[in-house]
Structures are given as C-alpha cells and as structure tokens.
Amino acid sequence: MQSDRRRLISKTLAGAALAAAFCAPGVATAADEAPAILGTWRLVSYVVEVQQTGEIMPVMGAKPSGGVDFTPNGRVFFMLTADGRKPGKTEAEKAALLDTIVSxxxxxxxxxxxxTTHVEAAWNPAWVGTAQTRNFKVDGDKLQVTTPWRVMPNWADKGMTRSLIMFERQK
Incomplete structure (x- = not known):
C-alpha cells in the first residue's frame, strides 16, 4: 500500500513538472499550436546592412558557421562565427576573435x-541583462531573421546597422 502511494505521488510530480516545462513563458500550450520557430537551425548566410549607405557587408565572410536553437521550454541558444577563424596566439589575436563571433x-x-531574448550570458558582457528582439519569418525549412537597426559592438565604426540572417532547419 505504501509503495503504491509513493508511485502515485511520483507520477503526479513528474506530470506536474512536464506540464510546467511546456507551459513556460514564450512557449505554446496544448491549446495552442507550437511556434514554427521551435527547433534547431543551421546558419546559411549572414550579412549586415549599413543604414547610412545601404551597403551590404558579408561581415562574417562567405561561409560563416553557427546556428540557433529554440527549445520547447522557452530558451534560445544563438551562436554565429566567421568563416576562417584561426586560434589566437597573441593577446591582440585573441582579442580580435571577439569581432568574429556573436553568441x-x-x-x-x-x-x-x-x-525577444532576455540575455543571461553573451560573448559581449554589455548584452547581459538586455532584451534582444528579432523579427523572423519561417518558410518551410528556412528561417529568415532581421535585427532592428542598432550599433553592433563588432563593427561599431559602421554606425547603425542591421543583420540579415538565413537559417535552415536541422532534421
């Protein structure tokens, strides 16, 4: 009798934990359809548009790498790295690597x-504690992301820029 009661309590607690995970802020509930953006996406392209000139810059090179993962419990993990990154040997080379990553x-x-990501950890400590909002469009297995106009720490000398990013769903 006592072990049956423990099993019932254990199952009830497990069910409650599962329900809490799926009802976290920013996540669809059973009454809603899951957002199409949920899942793991691989970076396909990353360019930056300069507001003042309209110039489109491949700031992370021709073949940047990285991706983004949206979890069902309301978390996002975002990392982009430049094409051709090499390990830094000197202090200056190591510092320059910060300009070739966004995470x-x-x-x-x-x-x-x-x-909107409520940033808890970032490659640039100035982003910690901020809210970063992005517009997106899911079209089949493609995710198109556009940032708002802002001064980006990696290329601040360009002034106001926005990122235009394309991902492909990982299966």
Whole structure:
C-alpha cells in the first residue's frame, strides 16, 4: 500500500513538472499550436546592412558557421562565427576573435513574428541583462531573421546597422 502511494505521488510530480516545462513563458500550450520557430537551425548566410549607405557587408565572410536553437521550454541558444577563424596566439589575436563571433543565450518570448531574448550570458558582457528582439519569418525549412537597426559592438565604426540572417532547419 505504501509503495503504491509513493508511485502515485511520483507520477503526479513528474506530470506536474512536464506540464510546467511546456507551459513556460514564450512557449505554446496544448491549446495552442507550437511556434514554427521551435527547433534547431543551421546558419546559411549572414550579412549586415549599413543604414547610412545601404551597403551590404558579408561581415562574417562567405561561409560563416553557427546556428540557433529554440527549445520547447522557452530558451534560445544563438551562436554565429566567421568563416576562417584561426586560434589566437597573441593577446591582440585573441582579442580580435571577439569581432568574429556573436553568441548569447537566455529566456525567449515568442510573439507572432518576433522573438525577444532576455540575455543571461553573451560573448559581449554589455548584452547581459538586455532584451534582444528579432523579427523572423519561417518558410518551410528556412528561417529568415532581421535585427532592428542598432550599433553592433563588432563593427561599431559602421554606425547603425542591421543583420540579415538565413537559417535552415536541422532534421
């Protein structure tokens, strides 16, 4: 009798934990359809548009790598790296590597065609504690992302820029 009661309590707690995970902020519930953006996406292209000139720059090279993962419990993990990165040997080379990466993670809120990451960790400590909002469009297995206009730490000398990013769903 006592072991049956323990099993029932254990199953009830496990069910409650599962329900809590799927009802986290920014995540669809059973009454809603899961957002199409959920899942793992591989980086296909990354360019930056300069507001003042309209110039399109492949700031991470011709073949950048990385991806983004949106989890069902409302988290996002985002990392992009430049094509041809080499390990830094000197202090200056190591410092320069910060200009060839964009990476952050945190709690994600997905509303319509926007997601906002409440950044908890980032390649640039200035982003920690900020809310980073992105517009997106899912078209089949393609995810198109556009950032708002802002001064990006990696290429601040260009002034106001926005990133235009394309991902492909990983299967």
């Amino acid at each position: 952050y993670t945190g709690r994600a809120e997905i509303k319509g065609d926007q997601w």
